Amino acid sequence: xxxxxxxxxxxxxxxxxxxxxxxxxxxxxxxxxxxxxxxxxxxxxxxxxxxxxxxxxxxxxxxxxxxxxxxxxxxxxxxxxxxxxxxxxxxxxxxxxxxxxxxxxxxxxxxxxxxxxxxxxxxxxxxxxxxxxxxxxxxxxxxxxxxxxxxxxxxxxxxxxxxxxxxxxxxxxxxxxxxxxxxxxxxxxxxxxxxxxxxxxxxxxxxxxxxxxxxxxxxxxxxxxxxxxxxxxxxxxxxxxxxxxxxxxxxxxxxxxxxxxxxxxxxxxxxxxxxxxxx
Amino acid sequence: xxxxxxxxxxxxxxxxxxxxxxxxxxxxxxxxxxxxxxxxxxxxxxxxxxxxxxxxxxxxxxxxxxxxxxxxxxxxxxxxxxxxxxxxxxxxxxxxxxxxxxxxxxxxxxxxxxxxxxxxxxxxxxxxxxxxxxxxxxxxxxxxxxxxxxxxxxxxxxxxxxxxxxxxxxxxxxxxxxxxxxxxxxxxxxxxxxxxxxxxxxxxxxxxxxxxxxxxxxxxxxxxxxxxxxxxxxxxxxxxxxxxxxxxxxxxxxxxxxxxxxxxxxxxxxxxxxxxxxxxxxxxxxxxxxxxxxxxxxxxxxxxxxxxxxxxxxxxxxxxxxxxxxxxxxxxxxxxxxxxxxxxxxxxxxxxxxxxxxxxxxxxxxxxxxxxxxxxxxxxxxxxxxxxxxxxxxxxxxxxxxxxxxxxxxxxxxxxxxxxxxxxxxxxxxxxxxxxxxxxx
Numbered sequence: 001x002x003x004x005x006x007x008x009x010x011x012x013x014x015x016x017x018x019x020x021x022x023x024x025x026x027x028x029x030x031x032x033x034x035x036x037x038x039x040x041x042x043x044x045x046x047x048x049x050x051x052x053x054x055x056x057x058x059x060x061x062x063x064x065x066x067x068x069x070x071x072x073x074x075x076x077x078x079x080x081x082x083x084x085x086x087x088x089x090x091x092x093x094x095x096x097x098x099x100x101x102x103x104x105x106x107x108x109x110x111x112x113x114x115x116x117x118x119x120x121x122x123x124x125x126x127x128x129x130x131x132x133x134x135x136x137x138x139x140x141x142x143x144x145x146x147x148x149x150x151x152x153x154x155x156x157x158x159x160x161x162x163x164x165x166x167x168x169x170x171x172x173x174x175x176x177x178x179x180x181x182x183x184x185x186x187x188x189x190x191x192x193x194x195x196x197x198x199x200x201x202x203x204x205x206x207x208x209x210x211x212x213x214x215x216x217x218x219x220x221x222x223x224x225x226x227x228x229x230x231x232x233x234x235x236x237x238x239x240x241x242x243x244x245x246x247x248x249x250x251x252x253x254x255x256x257x258x259x260x261x262x263x264x265x266x267x268x269x270x271x272x273x274x275x276x277x278x279x
Numbered sequence: 280x281x282x283x284x285x286x287x288x289x290x291x292x293x294x295x296x297x298x299x300x301x302x303x304x305x306x307x308x309x310x311x312x313x314x315x316x317x318x319x320x321x322x323x324x325x326x327x328x329x330x331x332x333x334x335x336x337x338x339x340x341x342x343x344x345x346x347x348x349x350x351x352x353x354x355x356x357x358x359x360x361x362x363x364x365x366x367x368x369x370x371x372x373x374x375x376x377x378x379x380x381x382x383x384x385x386x387x388x389x390x391x392x393x394x395x396x397x398x399x400x401x402x403x404x405x406x407x408x409x410x411x412x413x414x415x416x417x418x419x420x421x422x423x424x425x426x427x428x429x430x431x432x433x434x435x436x437x438x439x440x441x442x443x444x445x446x447x448x449x450x451x452x453x454x455x456x457x458x459x460x461x462x463x464x465x466x467x468x469x470x471x472x473x474x475x476x477x478x479x480x481x482x483x484x485x486x487x488x489x490x491x492x493x494x495x496x497x498x499x500x501x502x503x504x505x506x507x508x509x510x511x512x513x514x515x516x517x518x519x520x521x522x523x524x525x526x527x528x529x530x531x532x533x534x535x536x537x538x539x540x541x542x543x544x545x546x547x548x549x550x551x552x553x554x555x556x557x558x559x560x561x562x563x564x565x566x567x568x569x570x571x572x573x574x575x576x577x578x579x580x581x582x583x584x585x586x587x588x589x590x591x592x593x594x595x596x597x598x599x600x601x602x603x604x605x606x607x608x609x610x611x612x613x614x615x616x617x618x619x620x621x622x623x624x625x626x627x628x629x630x631x632x633x634x635x636x637x638x639x640x641x642x643x644x645x646x647x648x649x650x651x652x653x654x655x656x657x658x659x660x661x662x663x664x665x666x667x668x669x670x671x672x673x674x675x676x677x678x679x680x681x682x683x684x685x686x687x688x689x690x691x692x693x694x695x696x697x698x699x700x701x702x703x704x705x706x707x708x709x710x711x712x713x714x715x716x717x718x719x720x
Contacts, residue, residue, distance in 0.1 A: 161710025176706060183703035186695075230695060237699040 007059070011117055014055045014124075015153070018146030022191065025198040026208070026217070052142050056124055059117070072262040073114075077121055080110055084122070085130035092134045098235025099189055103130065104151060105243040106251070108181050111155030113255040119152025143195040150191075151184050174248035178241045185237025189229050197224065319419035322400075322447035323352050324439050327374040327427035331440065335448040345397065345412035348423055359383035366413040368395045374427050391429060398424035398439050404523075404538070405438045405531040420444050432522075438531040440520055491518035491552035496561035498548075504568045505543055511563060512537035518552035518559075525549065542567055 087102045096102075103126055111119020124145040131137045131144070158176045165172035198208050206224040208217055318337045325332040334352045346366050349356050357370035359378040369376045369383040375395060376385035386393040397408040399415070400422035407430070408415060417423060424439035432438060496513040503509050514535040515521060522529040523538065525548045532538070532550075540548070542565055550561045 157707060158710075160714035161706050164710045164713045176710070179703035179706050182699040183707075186699050226692065230692065234695045234699065237695070241699075 007117070010055060010059050011120060011153075014052065014059070014120070014146075015150070017051060017055070018143075018150070021142065021146065022194045052124070052145055056121065056128075056145075059121060073118070076258055076262065077118065077125070080106065080122060081125045081129050084126040085133055088126070088130035089133050096235070096239060099185070099229075099232045100235045100239035102239070102243060103148070104181060104184060104188070104236070104240050105247060107148060107152045108155045108177060108184065108240075108244065109248065109251050109255060111152030112158055112177060113252060113259060116153045116156050119155045120149040121152070123148035123150070123152035140192075140195060143192060147188055147191045151188065154184075155180065169249075169252070171249075173252065174245060177248055178244040181240030181244045182237040185235075185240045186230075186233045189233030189236065190225055193221075193225065193229055197221065320448045321348055321417045321419065322422035322442070322444045323348055323425075324422065324442055324447065325354065325371055325425045326439050327372065330372065330374075332372060333442070333447045342416040342418045345408075345415045345417060345423055348417060349412065349425075366411065368397070368412055368425070371395055371425055371427075391435070393427060393429060396426050396428060396430045396436060398426065400424065400439075400442070400444070403441070403443070403533040403536045405441075422447065432529040438520075438522070438529070441531050441533040443533060489517060490557040491521075491554050491559045492516050493550060493552055493559050493561045496550045496563060498563050498565060501564065502566045502568065503541075506541065508539050508541040509565050510537055510539050511548055513550050513561070515550070515552045515559070517554060519554040521553070522551045523548060524551055540565065 084103045084106045087106070091100075091102055107119065107123045107126060110122045114122075127141065127144040127148045131141050155177075158180050161176045162168055162173045165176065167173040167176065200207055206220055206227060208220060212220070318339055319341070320335055320337050321343075323332075323334040323336055325334075332354065334354070336348050336351050338347070338351065343351075346358075349368070349371070354372050355370070356368060356372070357375065357377050359367040359369050361379075367378075367383045369378045369381075369385075376383055382388075384392075384394055397412055397415075398405045399408055399417075400406075405424060422442065422444050424442075426437060426439050429436035493513065493515040496511070498512075499510045501509070511523075512535070513532075516534075518534070521532050521534055521536075523532050524530075525540075525542075525546050529551070534552075540546070545567045546565050548563045548565065550563075552559045
């Protein structure tokens with residue numbers, strides 16, 4: 001019980017930390033002083049990165065200790081993260097259209113099958129490892145780790161809809177997951193923009209200035225998003241949908257087979273009680 | 280459960296899935312290709328002495344430079360490429376200097392200083408180019424202007440005559456040159472009414488030429504607070520050229536037309552219509568009350584409110600989000616140069632027509648302040664981006680031919696948001712609702 005609470009607290013802390021990291025410029029006075037794009041978060045990003053990585057490892061260690069069987073799961077996590085990082089490496093070599101990236105499909109499917117906590121680790125560590133092998137380390141990395149982590153964290157939200165469609169193992173399941181991937185294609189961009197947006201300047205009706213009321217901030221962000229990143233992100237959404245539709249069924253089968261092998265306490269049928277599958 | 284999955288392994292499903300996926304991919308790719316193809320066109324107008332030459336230049340690329348436009352127009356021109364800052368245009372259509380036999384600016388060695396000034400049509404107003412011809416990118420629907428003279432109107436030069444893309448290109452789809460020398464008695468071949476209002480009377484063609492008629496010149500509000508905007512609109516007939524004068528600057532306009540202004544201080548706007556017979560004027564004074572202190576902070580990016588000077592445009596050239604190109608998973612739409620497009624009315628209080636510092640601005644990629652005046656936005660989706668910015672900024676409906684594209688862009692917006700935002704949210708929401716209802720029972 002203590003272990004569970006502790007585990008819960010650490011995931012909650014990671015998510016909270018991410019939200020604070022994204023939103024703190026809106027309150028911080030630094031926002032006005034620092035306007036150089038590349039310098040955004042230059043001061044606090046390393047701190048965030050260290051904290052996040054530290055928390056990830058704390059989670060991992062806790063998981064390993066907390067559940068005896070899950071040493072195997074940690075190995076599985078390592079393999080999945082490596083596969084996904086490789087996918088991103090390929091995508092860097094042969095770029096897809098717009099913001100398309102193949103990594104999200106696997107994060108969503110893994111998070112959906114193995115639960116929120118596993119999904120969070122899958123997303124965050126995928127970004128971390130792939131940044132190492134693609135040379136993508138920078139002040140944006142912690143933000144990518146948080147956001148990709150949230151993609152995996154939220155994947156089990158699909159379960160009620162799958163249950164409603166009686167779709168487990170069928171097309172209904174894949175369609176729900178594909179729609180979820182489409183949603184995250186836009187959300188990921190919408191969240192990631194915030195890491196630089198308070199520091200950027202341009203047409204007044206698109207950019208934030210200190211002291212702006214919340215409502216107008218949201219309005220300006222909406223205009224900024226539609227004008228700059230919608231089509232970029234739409235490519236990612238379309239890619240997620242297409243990829244999940246194509247690889248969804250076989251990948252889910254494979255993931256579930258491993259879940260059985262590792263005697264993960266899966267739920268017979270969907271029951272949303274907190275039995276370990278999700279938080 | 281596992282047994283259940285095994286039963287769902289029939290081999291038919293796998294190909295079905297792949298086929299469906301491939302189909303979707305094909306549709307996406309197809310849509311991308313459709314967007315890219317089709318000849319793009321740009322209008323070109325060259326004015327020297329009594330000659331007005333209009334050309335419609337077709338190209339297949341997304342954008343080409345102003346230099347390419349000249350080159351592909353088939354007009355005679357001479358260029359000095361020795362300048363490391365970019366190409367300098369010395370001669371067009373036989374007018375000007377021949378480099379290297381002469382200095383590229385051989386007619387600008389003192390006063391008067393004649394050179395080829397370079398203009399871009401922005402909505403319905405001509406703007407002096409802040410970039411050199413080899414540095415300025417044009418896309419479908421743009422209009423480029425070249426005038427042999429002394430630069431901008433307050434240096435003694437003149438703007439290109441009012442013209443629209445539709446007039447140059449849509450009416451003459453084939454890129455045949457139409458040399459129309461202006462007859463000395465000036466039957467107005469260049470009437471400003473390119474999209475005549477239905478009530479317009481026909482142009483007078485006889486001599487003597489009557490002075491132009493300004494049928495109306497109004498503002499939706501004449502008293503505003505700093506940072507707010509007023510919409511000027513006008514119509515006139517019988518003019519050969521029409522200008523809007525304010526803050527000591529004259530800006531070419533077409534009629535009927537409108538302009539959203541946001542002056543920082545009280546400003547007099549004068550509409551001037553000219554033809555051979557003389558000129559007519561109408562005035563509107565927009566009174567600006569000092570802003571509340573809080574507002575003043577918010578419009579900090581607006582030009583400094585110096586009453587007489589031409590407001591300077593905020594010089595922010597931001598390389599946005601630049602995660603390294605090797606980081607495709609960042610949401611940032613690539614290296615984007617964000618510029619305050621002057622097409623978006625507030626809060627730029629005047630036409631950002633930067634003063635040409637002699638002919639040099641023709642050749643050089645200018646300093647940051649001048650770059651800022653350029654709406655030459657380099658981006659991944661130039662088309663839709665521009666449409667969105669114009670649309671979202673509440674720009675009055677323009678009569679540019681890319682109205683259809685605007686519709687396409689907004690249609691795409693609805694489809695994308697519906698497919699990737701509304702549909703998933705509904706799907707997930709219904710699932711959760713059903714689950715919650717069942718649990719309550």
